[in-house]
Amino acid sequence: DAKTTQPTSMDCAEGRAANLPCNHSTISGNEYVYWYRQIHSQGPQYIIHGLKNNETNEMASLIITEDRKSSTLILPHATLRDTAVYYCIVRGIISNFGNEKLTFGTGTRLTIIP
Amino acid sequence: ETGVTQTPRHLVMGMTNKKSLKCEQHLGHNAMYWYKQSAKKPLELMFVYNFKEQTENNSVPSRFSPECPNSSHLFLHLHTLQPEDSALYLCASSQEWAHSGYEQYFGPGTRLTVT
Numbered sequence: 001d002a003k004t005t006q007p008t009s010m011d012c013a014e015g016r017a018a019n020l021p022c023n024h025s026t027i028s029g030n031e032y033v034y035w036y037r038q039i040h041s042q043g044p045q046y047i048i049h050g051l052k053n054n055e056t057n058e059m060a061s062l063i064i065t066e067d068r069k070s071s072t073l074i075l076p077h078a079t080l081r082d083t084a085v086y087y088c089i090v091r092g093i094i095s096n097f098g099n100e101k102l103t104f105g106t107g108t109r110l111t112i113i114p
Numbered sequence: 115e116t117g118v119t120q121t122p123r124h125l126v127m128g129m130t131n132k133k134s135l136k137c138e139q140h141l142g143h144n145a146m147y148w149y150k151q152s153a154k155k156p157l158e159l160m161f162v163y164n165f166k167e168q169t170e171n172n173s174v175p176s177r178f179s180p181e182c183p184n185s186s187h188l189f190l191h192l193h194t195l196q197p198e199d200s201a202l203y204l205c206a207s208s209q210e211w212a213h214s215g216y217e218q219y220f221g222p223g224t225r226l227t228v229t
Binding site for chain 2: 034041042043044045046049102103104105106107
């Protein structure tokens with residue numbers, strides 16, 4: 001699996017856009033980039049994923065560089081409830097059924113400041 | 115509410131006890147996963163089941179025994195655990211293979227303490 005590198009922690013003011021970077025310089029051509037977050041004492045929550053193109057959903061936007069070696073997760077208007085650990089993951093396939101292996105790193109602890 | 119439930123939410127057990135963790139998903143998925151999250155360590159994949167068949171055992175000690183009677187239910191049977199097995203145990207489910215990628219939905223976890 002491609003390794004990802006994220007800053008350990010970040011702060012963002014409430015109402016501002018939170019931009020979380022991730023480096024995945026060893027990503028291969030068919031590997032997707034996934035973002036999950038984990039609010040304290042809860043299970044991880046899926047946010048968004050992409051392969052090459054930028055993606056947007058109701059939660060966030062994902063910007064992937066043209067060489068795919070890095071990406072940025074954007075939370076457009078951060079709220080206090082967005083305080084969590086954010087994980088950038090490159091998906092690996094572990095079975096002929098297509099079961100995915102999500103290798104979670106230590107993530108970025110994002111704190112939204114009132 | 116993610117559609118994946120886990121019981122119990124908290125469990126304290128002695129090293130000689132036998133207990134089971136239960137996971138149920140209401141999403142119509144065919145793949146289910148067990149993860150372990152120890153304090154200050156990343157989530158670790160333990161087991162993967164696809165259409166009730168185990169497709170991955172990530173070198174987990176035999177004191178952890180999974181069971182998947184159907185695509186909606188997943189159990190983790192525990193016996194003679196060690197204090198270092200204390201952790202948050204998370205269950206997840208997903209669709210089976212999809213070329214465009216698919217997400218895993220996680221339950222709230224069972225906080226296990228081994229005394």
